Amino acid sequence: MKKIINAPADVVTDALRGMAAAHPDRLRVHLEPDFVTRVDAPVSDKVAVVSGGGSGHEPLHVGFVGSGMLDAAVPGAVFTSPTPDAVQAAVREVDGGAGTLLVVKNYTGDVLNFETAAELAEAEDIGVRTVVVQDDVAVRDSTNTAGRRGVGGTVLLEKIVGAAAARGHDLASCHEIAERVSAGVRSMGMALTAPTVPHVGEPSFELADYEMEIGVGIHAEPGRERVELESADRIVRRLLEPILEDLPFREGDEVLLFTNSMGGTPPTELYLAHGVAERFLAERGVRVTRRLVGPYITSLEMQGMSFTLLKLDDELRQLWDAPVSTPALTW
Amino acid sequence: MKKIINAPADVVTDALRGMAAAHPDRLRVHLEPDFVTRVDAPVSDKVAVVSGGGSGHEPLHVGFVGSGMLDAAVPGAVFTSPTPDAVQAAVREVDGGAGTLLVVKNYTGDVLNFETAAELAEAEDIGVRTVVVQDDVAVRDSTNTAGRRGVGGTVLLEKIVGAAAARGHDLASCHEIAERVSAGVRSMGMALTAPTVPHVGEPSFELADYEMEIGVGIHAEPGRERVELESADRIVRRLLEPILEDLPFREGDEVLLFTNSMGGTPPTELYLAHGVAERFLAERGVRVTRRLVGPYITSLEMQGMSFTLLKLDDELRQLWDAPVSTPALTW
C-alpha cells in the first residue's frame, strides 16, 4: 500500500487535524466524536444543513462546509458510515433554531445511523428532516437491492439546498427543494483502477490492465459490467446513455452537467471527457447551461470518473448560482 | 496505459475543447496555436500576465486564467514547452498596452521558447519582461545542471503577480514583485508512483512497491534519492528540512505553506501531510499565516506531493489575499 500516512487507523483523525490547520478561518474541527462545522455556527434562524458518511470521498462532505452549503459534516471511518452520536453532536452544535436538514446517501449503514441520529435529535426538540440521495443508475432499483446508491447528485443537492437555507427558506421548503433535486438527478460512474482502503492495505478489487469497471460505486462497489478499455468517446456514451434512458432528459430540457473525477483521474482526462459529453448532449438537444468539472466526490485514489445530470428549473438554477464559500467550492 | 482519452496525440487539444465547453463565461480557448485567455482580454492599461509550459500539470497554467491571476496561458504538448509562435499569439491577444510579464519555469525548453517569443513580441513593440521561477531545492544549483527547476512556487507567483497587475502596478513593479516572490520561495516534492505520458504509453519510471522517489520533478524527473516508503511524519521531514536549510526561513518568519498533490494523491493524505507540516514548522518557530492545500501543480496522475514555502511580507500577504477568480482558484 502506497500512501502518505502514519497509522492506518488514525488516517481520518490525522486528516481532520490537517484540515483544521489549513482552514482556521472557515472550519471548526471537533474530535471524538469527529465532525466539522462552519466557524460561525450556529447561524440563528437559518435551517442547518448537515451531511456525512464514510471518509474517503473528499472533498465530500467536509470540504463543503461553509456559507451557502453545509453547516456541518460528519465523517465516518474510511468507507464506513459515521455513528449516530457523532451526527447528533454535530446537529446540536449547528442547529440555529430553524431545524436541521440531514442529507444522507442511500447506503444501509448511512440510512440506519442517520435514522437513529434523527431520533436522538428529535428527542432534544430539534426539528429534523431527512433527504436520502439515490441517484446512481448503475444499480437497478428493485426490491432485490438495497436501492440506488447516493453518488454525484449529493454534491449538487448539498450546494442547492445550502443556498436555499442561506436565503431563509424554512425547513419544509428546504426539504421540498432537496426532494426536487433528488427526483431530477441521475449519475453513473466508471473505474480504471481500484482504491486501497488504508486499514485493508490491498486494492478493493482486481482489474486487469486492459479492463475497466462500468457502473462502479464510490466505495469501489462493482458495477454493471467489466469490459475492455475503450476510447473516451465510447466511455462517455456508456455512462450517459443509461442516465438519459432512466430519467427522460428530453430535447429542450435545461440541465446541469457535473463531470466528476473519482480521485486519480487528472484534469486533462476529465475536461476531455467533459467536452465529449457536451457534444453528445448537444446532439440530443439537451441544453447544458451549468457545469461542474473536478474531483468532488471521490473514492480515495481510484482512477475513473462519473457524470451527473440534474434537470434545472429557474429556482434550482438561481440556487446553484448563489454564492458559496467552502474549502472545495467557492463562487 | 489506462486513460480516458481518444487519440494520444490529440489529448491536449481535446482537453482544451472540454475546458472551453466547461467555462464559457470565464475562458476563451484558441486552437492552432493553442492558448487560453480570459474572456474579457485584453484589459486596457493593465499589465498582462502570461505563462505557459508543457501540459500535464493542470490546473497549472490554464486553470489559473481569469481575473486576479493570468491573462493567458499557453499549454504545450504533454511535458513539452509550447512554441514561440503560440506564446507570441497569446501575448498579442492579451497585452492591454501596459506591457506583458512572462512567467517561465526554469527548464531549458521553456526558457528558450519563451526567450524567442519575447523577442518576437518586442519586435511588435510590446513591452515584455520575464521572470524565471527556479524554486526546486531537490536540484543542487550549480554549473553542473540546467539550474533549479520551477515547480510549486510558480502557482504562488502567478497568484501574487496577477493581483499586483490587477491593482494597477506597472510592468517594472510587477516584475520586481515577481522577482521578490521568486527569491523567497522554495519547494521540494516526492513521488509514490510514476505518471504515464499519453504518447509514450509506459510509466515514466519504475518504482518498486516499497519505494518512493524523494525530490522528484513535475515531469517525473528523478529526484535526490530513491528510498523505502516511510511514515507521513518522516516524509514531511524529508521534504521540509532541505527547504529550511536552503533558504533560511527563520524563527519568527511569516510564511505561506503550500501543500500540493502531484495529482494522484487524494485530499485525505494531503491534509494529513499538511497537518504534520504545520506542527513541524511551529516547533521551529516558523509562523504559517497563509496556506494552500490541493492539487495545483501536478504531474498527470502521479501519486506524490510537494511542499512550497514562501516568505511573506505585508505587501505579498495582501496580494495573496486579494480576490482571484479562475477555474481552479477563487476567493
Add this chain to the structure above:
Amino acid sequence: MSCTAREVIAAVRRGAEVMSAHRDELVELDRAIGDGDHGENMDRGFRAVVAQLELAEPPTPGAVLKLVATTLISSVGGASGPLFGTAFLRAASTAGDAESLDGTALAASLRAGVDGVVARGKAEPEDKTMIDALLPAVRAAEESAGRGGEPAATLSAAAEAAEVGARSTVPLVARKGRASYLGDRSAGHLDPGARSVALLLAAFADVEGAE
C-alpha cells in the same frame, strides 16, 4: 445454572478476542462482496466495548448487554453498527434487571435481538445477510431452552445453527446491504455479517461451556 453479569462479561471479552483474531478474514469476506471494512468495524467496536468494561463492570446481564449495545452503536458505524447495536439493545431490554439469565431468558433475549435486526434492516431470510445466521440460531436456542437446556447448551445450539446458517449464505444472491449491488456476482461468497454472528455465538458458547 444460569448466567450472571460476570459470565456475560467474560463472553463479551471472548467475543472481542475472536473479532480481533478474525479481523482480516472478515475484511477479506467484505472485500469480496462489500467494501472491505467489516472486520475493521467489528474489531473497532469490540475493542471499544472492552475499553468500557475496563472502566466499570455493569452489575447485571442486562446492563452488560446495554453497555455493549451503546458502545457498538457509537463506535462501529456502517450497517453492522446499528444492526448489532439494536440486537444487543433489544436483548438488554428483554433481560431487564434480572441478576442472571437461565436458558429460557437467554433464548428470549436472543429472540428480541433478532427481531430488532429484522425490524431495522428489513431483511428477509435468504437475502444473504446476518439474518441468515441469526434466525436459525434463535430457533435452535428456543428449542434447546424449551427442552430445559442450560445457558451453555442453549448457546451452543445457537452457535451450531448460526454456523450452518452462515454457510448457507454462500450460494445466495444478496438482496440487502452493499453486496446486493453485485447482483448475481454476489453468489459464491460467504456473507461477512453472517460469519460475524457465527463467530460471536461460538465465542459466547465457548465461555459458557467452560464455566
Add this chain to the structure above:
Amino acid sequence: MSCTAREVIAAVRRGAEVMSAHRDELVELDRAIGDGDHGENMDRGFRAVVAQLELAEPPTPGAVLKLVATTLISSVGGASGPLFGTAFLRAASTAGDAESLDGTALAASLRAGVDGVVARGKAEPEDKTMIDALLPAVRAAEESAGRGGEPAATLSAAAEAAEVGARSTVPLVARKGRASYLGDRSAGHLDPGARSVALLLAAFADVEGAE
C-alpha cells in the same frame, strides 16, 4: 557536383522518415534520462516540415533550410525545438540565396548551425547534449570539404563523426538539459538529442550519396 534545393528537400524528407522510424527509440532514450518526449517532438516537427513541403517547395537550399527552421520552431517545442530550429535558421542564413551548395558551402552552413546551437543552449563539449554529436560532425565536414570533398563525402564524414560523437555521450554525466537533474545517474545512457543528430546526418548523407 553540388547540391540543389531538390536534393536538400529529398534529404529533409528522408530525415523525416528516419525520425518517424526511430520515434519510439528516441522516446525510450529520453524516458531513461529525460521526460520521454524527444521522439514524439522530433517526429511531430518533421511531419510538420513534410506537410509544409507538400504545399510549396522552396526554390533554393537556403529557402528550404529556412522553412525547416521556422516549421521546427513552431511545432516542436521543448529544448530540441529552438535548438534544431536555430541550427537550421543559421544554416539557412549562411546558405543565402545560392542555387546550390558545394562541400565547402555545406560545411560552412553546418558550422553556422552548430555555432547557433552553442550560442542558444550554452552547452560545452561533454555536457552530454546534441553538441557532442554536432561538434565532431562539423569538424569532420570541414576537413572533408577542405580536402575538396563533394557534398556527399562531406555529409557522410559528418554523419560518421556524429555517430561516434553520439556514442561518446554514453558514459558522460549530463550538465545541461533535463538529464542534468539526474546527476551521476545520467551516466550509462545515450543522449537522445545527440542520437537525433546522428540519425539526421546519416539520413542526409544517404540521400546525397544516392544522387
